[in-house]
Structures are given as structure tokens and as C-alpha cells.
Amino acid sequence: MKTITKALIEHHNEMRKLVKEIKKDPSKFIFLKKHLDIHHELEEDLLLSKLHVKKEVKAESLESQEEHFVLNILLLDLADFPKDNARWMVKFKVFEEILDHHLTEEEEDLFPEAENILSKEEQTASGAQFMELKERRLLAALETKPVRELEKPKKAE
Ligand SMILES: [Fe+2]
Numbered sequence: 001m002k003t004i005t006k007a008l009i010e011h012h013n014e015m016r017k018l019v020k021e022i023k024k025d026p027s028k029f030i031f032l033k034k035h036l037d038i039h040h041e042l043e044e045d046l047l048l049s050k051l052h053v054k055k056e057v058k059a060e061s062l063e064s065q066e067e068h069f070v071l072n073i074l075l076l077d078l079a080d081f082p083k084d085n086a087r088w089m090v091k092f093k094v095f096e097e098i099l100d101h102h103l104t105e106e107e108e109d110l111f112p113e114a115e116n117i118l119s120k121e122e123q124t125a126s127g128a129q130f131m132e133l134k135e136r137r138l139l140a141a142l143e144t145k146p147v148r149e150l151e152k153p154k155k156a157e
């Protein structure tokens with residue numbers, strides 16, 4: 001059974017791949033936005049909400065949530081701003097730096113602490129919930145044009 005932190009890291013890596021692809025083809029940005037919207041929501045519901053109440057990780061956990069807020073604003077700007085304008089890629093690279101920092105901080109600081117604090121049962125139960133909800137929400141989110149014409153999400157191995 002996959003733990004919640006392992007499942008989240010797998011999703012991080014999926015999104016890192018998408019970031020690389022978007023640099024060659026900005027039209028794929030919409031996929032990343034949908035992945036990240038779903039990721040933030042599920043990460044907050046299934047992990048951060050449990051860490052906010054643990055004094056050992058409260059500060060890091062709240063920081064993670066505030067970074068989601070910043071990233072969400074940048075995602076909205078990137079979604080709105082014309083992709084044929086040269087500034088779009090400049091904006092995207094700034095967004096990439098902030099995203100990168102966020103993912104690394106979760107993986108190196110927050111998640112190892114969460115693994116120590118939460119019970120193994122809780123970690124695997126939330127992991128299973130994450131995998132199921134993520135697949136379901138991605139399928140629903142990508143069921144709209146023009147995304148449908150490009151690519152369906154790949155099943156996690
Ligand atoms: Fe995350």
C-alpha cells in the first residue's frame with residue numbers, strides 16, 4: 001500500500017515532467033493547471049489539515065498552504081495571459097522557480113516529519129484515498145475541450 005507522502009511525491013514528479021514539456025509546448029499548460037489545482041486541494045484535505053494541529057510541524061504545514069495560495073494566483077495569471085506574448089514564458093519560468101522550491105521543501109522537510117508523526121495506517125489510508133480521488137478528479141477535469149484532444153492522464157504505475 002502506498003503512503004500519502006509517497007503518492008504525493010509521485011504526483012510531484014508527474015508535474016515536474018509536465019513543466020519540462022510546457023517549455024517546448026505552452027499549450028500543455030492547461031494540464032499542469034488541472035493537476036496542480038487537484039493536487040493542492042487533496043494535499044490540503046488529506047495531509048496538511050492533519051499536520052496543522054501537530055505542534056512539531058504546524059509552522060511548515062501552514063507555510064505549505066500559503067505557498068499553494070501564491071501558486072494558485074500565478075496559475076490564474078498564466079491561464080489568462082496570452083501565450084503568444086514573450087512575457088508568458090518569462091512568467092512561467094518565475095512560476096517554475098517557486099513551484100520547484102515548494103515541491104522540494106515538502107519532500108525534504110515536511111513529508112519526512114509527517115511520516116514520523118502520523119501512524120502507518122493513517123498514512124496508507126490517506127494514500128489510497130489520494131490515488132482514488134486524484135484519478136477520478138483528473139478524468140472529470142480533462143473530460144472537457146480542448147484538453148480532451150491532447151492527452152488523457154496516464155495511470156500511475
Ligand atoms: Fe505537494
Ligand SMILES: [Fe+2]
Pocket residue numbers: 040043064068102106
Ligand atoms: Fe504542496
